[in-house]
Amino acid sequence: MAEHPLFTPCPLAPAETGGESRPLFAPGSFCRPAGKETVAGLGLPHPHDWNPADEDWRLPENWEAILKAAFRDRLRKYRSLRVFMDICVRCGACADKCHFFLGTGDPGNMPVLRAELLRSVYRGEFTVAGRLLGKAAGSRRLNAAVVKEWFAYFYQCTECRRCALFCPYGIDTAEITMIARELLLELGLGINWILEPVANCARSGNHLGLQPQVFRESVRTLCEDIRDITGVNINPPCDEKGHEVLFVAPSGDLYAEPGIYTFMGYLMLFQAVGLDYTLSTRASEGGNFGLFASAGLARKVNAGIYAEAERLGVRWILGGECGHMWRVAHQYMDSMNGPAPAGLETPRSPVTGTVFRHAASAKMIHIAEFSADLVHHGKLRLDPGRNESLIVTFHDSCNPARAMGLLEEPRAVLRAACTHFVEMPENTIRERTFCCGSGAGLNSDEILSLRLQGGLPRGHALRHVQRRNKVNTLACICAIDRVSLRPLAKYWAPGVRVAGLHELLGNALILPGEGERRLNLRQEPLPGAPGYPAEPFL
């Protein structure tokens, strides 16, 4: 073990790797910063226009004092942060687990080294030993170069927590990234791809800024598509009081392919089992880009869900296929905005009677849990032959897999809805899944090459099953994945397309009163139907 190259002591920061790391702000290596108006609109401190490629980031005059006070405040507030700052022994167990390190080959992306960016300043500014012994104790003092390194590397972390899985001390490096991003926001340093969706949420209730009438119109149009495909009319309640369940989906599912097909699958499922639910134009966002900026913004974005559940008088909340929504719902929601409104109850499936006791506090469950329970109890009539042309593999999205252990449920649904299901290699799935490379607000086009490098480990495993098993469909349960895995698959495994779990379930679902089904949810001919191509859909 001692001979392993990664077990030599880690340097303190990329700048100290002897020039091993790439230049910090080469074109295509950083996300566009959030502009002055966006930052000001959210009431965040020091709104200003700046450019990471510039020498001068136009920090406030007293920026060092601001940063130290903010860091001290977080150390007081979060005991976990103090533990994470003190406890790392730099063993290197996490070093080769990060998809960005594996894909870029930049040692600055080793999680231990990324965390050292913050830890070294903690030692230098907040510990006696660090102040007295300086570099010998692995400490640094704050300076402008340190701030730039923070921005560069904490925005090359997708908070996927794969490294945390391998840490013998359980250090959650994602939470270190969260704190570092929070500290940068104190200086007005944030990225547009995160803060603009948060600002949209503040204005219109969802990341995309869809107005209520657009939300309703999009749902109505998808119902027309369902009618065209199945002959069944669905008219989902929206903003109606007195229903049992509030259903909240990521707004991306109402925006573009392939998310819209997943949304159609949700509506068909509810129709099939007669769920008493309502949609809401006020809680029209399950995702939470606030989580990628600060705890305060995460709380703000999330608050609408409980408020709307209370206003509509529902008994529990059902969430759509989203990744980071589940980190918030499962780990933060009930403390961040809880306790849950008094009228909410522990979720109980009205179809099977199953009580989802793990959600006794948050009162919210993931739709994959709901559907898997229906499958388990044989409550769905399915024709998996409609997915006959698809050889499906499943990408475990980081947050549902590692933050809430949602591993078997989507697989149970896939096995019931599809005829061909293949796993990717063992060390790339379930808890050890590799990130799409675009989570935590890094799904912006300006860093596409970087995202694809971060997506290499996932793409490599996908290419493997494409060659070995002729896989042509990558299923997932996350809206960011549905968007970001598209380019990833196009680049690393051309010919594989991306689908949501409930799109595939919707294909197989036999709705009461449906006519002869000839089309799948993409309105392509089903196997055996007229027009079905010899080489389907690829």
Next chain:
Amino acid sequence: MSGRRILPSEASLWPVFARRREEIARRWLERLYAAYPPKAAAFIASLADPFANPVGDRARRMAGAFVRVLASPRPGPEEREALAEALEDWMRLRAVQTPSPEEAVEAFFAMKAVLREFVPSCGEGGPAAGDLREAETRVDRVILEAFGSYVRCRETLLAIRAEEAGRRTAPVPPAARKAGGGRP
């Protein structure tokens, strides 16, 4: 320089290359890894699991397929296909890792120097010299293929970038699609 000796003028180089295939691949991999920072290169070279170390896996498959083609008197379709696949995988990686085509193909040129390290002194004439010229010609062809593959991958990247930009700027919410909007 390992094991250089005088080769009889009527002897062929192919058995030498075939016998020392693994050593040649190892030496060339060292050149390939030199493109990475030392700490990363040490990792890439050390871990055998193809999915825990995808860069190392692609590099090793690239080196293996490359040397198999160079070490065979007449490479068959299986060897050529394996090389095409490994080359495609490797250049796909390098096309996102470096925006510089020079850097992306640099290591391939080093193969000629590596081969000469393993070639017994064979003079200018005779079968051995001819074999060496043939091997070097194959290296040149692989370099051309690598460059072509790099360009194709960069074009794919640009196409994806354009498509993604189109999706962002001209979104297709269901209502717009129904009203006759284009598909994303």
